[in-house]
Amino acid sequence: MGSSTVSSSKLLFRQLFEKDSSTYTYLLADISHPDRSALLIDPVDKTVDRDLSLIKDLGLKLIYAMNTHVHADHVTGTGLIKSKVPSAKSVISKASGSKADLLIVPGDKIQIGNLFLEVRATPGHTLGCVTYVTGGGPDQPHPKMAFTGDALLIRGCGRTDFQGGSSEQLYKSVHSQIFTLPKETLIYPAHDYRGFTVSTVGEEMQYNPRLTKDEETYKSIMQNLNLPYPKMIDIAVPANMVCGLQDLTSKSS
Amino acid sequence: MGSSTVSSSKLLFRQLFEKDSSTYTYLLADISHPDRSALLIDPVDKTVDRDLSLIKDLGLKLIYAMNTHVHADHVTGTGLIKSKVPSAKSVISKASGSKADLLIVPGDKIQIGNLFLEVRATPGHTLGCVTYVTGGGPDQPHPKMAFTGDALLIRGCGRTDFQGGSSEQLYKSVHSQIFTLPKETLIYPAHDYRGFTVSTVGEEMQYNPRLTKDEETYKSIMQNLNLPYPKMIDIAVPANMVCGLQDLTSKSS
Numbered sequence: 001m002g003s004s005t006v007s008s009s010k011l012l013f014r015q016l017f018e019k020d021s022s023t024y025t026y027l028l029a030d031i032s033h034p035d036r037s038a039l040l041i042d043p044v045d046k047t048v049d050r051d052l053s054l055i056k057d058l059g060l061k062l063i064y065a066m067n068t069h070v071h072a073d074h075v076t077g078t079g080l081i082k083s084k085v086p087s088a089k090s091v092i093s094k095a096s097g098s099k100a101d102l103l104i105v106p107g108d109k110i111q112i113g114n115l116f117l118e119v120r121a122t123p124g125h126t127l128g129c130v131t132y133v134t135g136g137g138p139d140q141p142h143p144k145m146a147f148t149g150d151a152l153l154i155r156g157c158g159r160t161d162f163q164g165g166s167s168e169q170l171y172k173s174v175h176s177q178i179f180t181l182p183k184e185t186l187i188y189p190a191h192d193y194r195g196f197t198v199s200t201v202g203e204e205m206q207y208n209p210r211l212t213k214d215e216e217t218y219k220s221i222m223q224n225l226n227l228p229y230p231k232m233i234d235i236a237v238p239a240n241m242v243c244g245l246q247d248l249t250s251k252s253s
Numbered sequence: 254m255g256s257s258t259v260s261s262s263k264l265l266f267r268q269l270f271e272k273d274s275s276t277y278t279y280l281l282a283d284i285s286h287p288d289r290s291a292l293l294i295d296p297v298d299k300t301v302d303r304d305l306s307l308i309k310d311l312g313l314k315l316i317y318a319m320n321t322h323v324h325a326d327h328v329t330g331t332g333l334i335k336s337k338v339p340s341a342k343s344v345i346s347k348a349s350g351s352k353a354d355l356l357i358v359p360g361d362k363i364q365i366g367n368l369f370l371e372v373r374a375t376p377g378h379t380l381g382c383v384t385y386v387t388g389g390g391p392d393q394p395h396p397k398m399a400f401t402g403d404a405l406l407i408r409g410c411g412r413t414d415f416q417g418g419s420s421e422q423l424y425k426s427v428h429s430q431i432f433t434l435p436k437e438t439l440i441y442p443a444h445d446y447r448g449f450t451v452s453t454v455g456e457e458m459q460y461n462p463r464l465t466k467d468e469e470t471y472k473s474i475m476q477n478l479n480l481p482y483p484k485m486i487d488i489a490v491p492a493n494m495v496c497g498l499q500d501l502t503s504k505s506s
């Protein structure tokens with residue numbers, strides 16, 4: 001099993017938690033570069049002030065405010081961030097059908113200083129889900145870090161019963177796009193509900209109670225979850241299709 | 254500002270969160286050593302099963318279940334852990350006045366495999382508070398990691414109005430025992446209430462809203478917090494004086 005510590009002289013990394021929706025927001029920056037460029041993955045509207053205050057304390061310049069997918073359980077912070085940091089660009093996958101400054105496709109690289117993230121398509125929880133993976137190469141973080149959104153959670157995975165979800169597609173996504181990464185790759189999900197903060201590819205390949213099953217068993221597990229209709233979905237999804245700005249407009253009026 | 258990533262080929266490290274009391278539990282292990290010895294810092298009774306299941310998945314051998322101090326907001330998991338893993342030893346400071354298998358004093362080293370933690374006395378939140386700091390040397394984690402309990406929190410500190418607390422003492426503890434560590438030292442506290450997971454000595458020396466003040470201002474801040482009486486204190490403190498076993502006994506009866 002991997003050591004769950006990252007070695008990089010460039011990377012400043014912070015994991016941040018929003019309690020109400022159990023969402024993890026990630027801050028990454030290249031502090032070896034004079035620009036001290038930074039990005040946020042999956043910021044939440046409620047914690048934007050906390051995140052921007054930390055970015056200020058650390059002397060970073062926020063370049064990108066990114067989402068792994070259109071969230072149904074919270075309003076993204078990307079719109080609010082853009083209103084407070086006009087130079088920051090919102091980022092989401094083209095496949096999500098959402099509005100953003102940068103619509104990324106699989107294989108794209110997102111660069112901050114000399115660090116970069118690669119985009120992998122991991123649909124199944126939603127149609128437009130992507131996983132951001134730190135780059136390869138001796139000057140990039142080792143082990144790699146994978147920001148899996150709701151595709152792969154620690155000992156779990158996102159539900160597949162709405163937003164264009166498909167258990168068949170999610171099974172294929174995780175197996176072809178995440179479980180093919182080196183085993184020591186760190187898994188940083190968009191949520192955890194039991195207080196775990198990180199896992200590894202090797203650990204999930206061995207112990208994920210759903211994704212270690214064969215495809216048919218997995219599909220039957222996913223079809224029988226009987227989860228309640230998400231409380232926030234009718235507010236969050238339309239807002240998140242436009243960087244959370246719909247919510248922002250209603251708040252400020 | 255430090256990079257907030259740790260480089261160590263030996264260390265397996267996991268930060269774990271208990272939501273009700275916003276407590277962080279830390280798992281450390283030397284995975285380069287054939288014994289794969291591990292320790293837990295500040296385990297919570299409610300999340301013992303989660304922690305032991307993770308330890309099992311990772312193929313680790315739990316040697317020590319440690320506390321930074323006698324907690325007032327939750328029941329420690331050390332007693333319950335000992336009942337489930339008889340070889341594990343509970344650890345707390347001698348100055349706490351509590352019962353445990355190992356009563357440590359400042360300067361003691363706690364060893365797992367070839368990794369070790371050093372004990373620093375950081376009283377003030379309680380009389381017996383200690384900070385555990387990873388060892389020095391080329392084969393130990395770099396930067397150092399400091400598990401500060403409630404002495405130093407991220408942009409905050411523990412209250413000083415009960416359990417033998419003293420704002421004067423806490424001010425001296427943090428300045429003499431924590432702020433003297435290298436600036437890039439990672440601060441891992443026992444709690445965070447706003448979703449921060451880690452800070453550094455340099456960051457707290459610059460931005461901690463309380464401990465950057467002069468001693469008189471600090472004492473006046475601490476004297477005027479007007480915090481409510483802790484909900485759990487009358488249950489937690491007596492239980493935690495005996496590894497949480499008082500609670501365990503009442504549960505099993």
Ligand SMILES: [Fe+2]
Nearest residue numbers: 070071072150
């Ligand atoms: Fe989601």
Ligand SMILES: [Fe+2]
Nearest residue numbers: 323324325403
């Ligand atoms: Fe405490």
